[in-house]
Amino acid sequence: MYFLCLEMKILKENAGPLTNFEVLDFLRSRGAAKDPTRVLASVAPSEFKVYDYLEHTAASSQTKESITEFAAQCKPYKLTKSEIINIVNIRPSSSVEIYPLIENLEARLEESVEELVELVLQVFPSSEE
The missing domain is CATH 1.20.1250.40 (RNA Polymerase II, Rpb4 subunit)
Structure with missing residues (x-):
């Protein structure tokens, strides 16, 4: 897991809590949103579950x-x-x-x-x- 500051840059691994948006953005960057088959992206099955959940929260409409x-x-x-x-x-x-x-x-x-x-x-x- 990575720590993202409010400017959304990775500063240090495991340095602190993330917003749900930051987690969702990270999963999107790894291809979770672009792989309907769920086998091509480098995203674990548990990460797809997190992605699916966060897509239905306020995080999905934040920037x-x-x-x-x-x-x-x-x-x-x-x-x-x-x-x-x-x-x-x-x-x-x-x-x-x-x-x-x-x-x-x-x-x-x-x-x-x-x-x-x-x-x-x-x-x-x-x-x-």
Whole structure:
């Protein structure tokens, strides 16, 4: 597994968590999307299962640019890297969905919770589209 920074460049193997988009992008780069027979690409059967799952999540409609933009716009909220990754992966669309993703949410964000939810909705396309 490879670590991809928010600029989407491989920096160091096994250095940290990935967004679902980064995993999906990596599997696409190995040919998972182009091999309907599932025998020609250098992708393991378990990786095809991950690819199939991620194709039906918010990751399939995200872009490198949208993730980078979201991370930059999150700076005022002082979120940790893991909190940003969780938000990117889950794409919460309401304050109820964002509460479990951010530690001490009420104390840290106070009345900015709805702002953060609006930012998520603005930056990331709907996964239902």
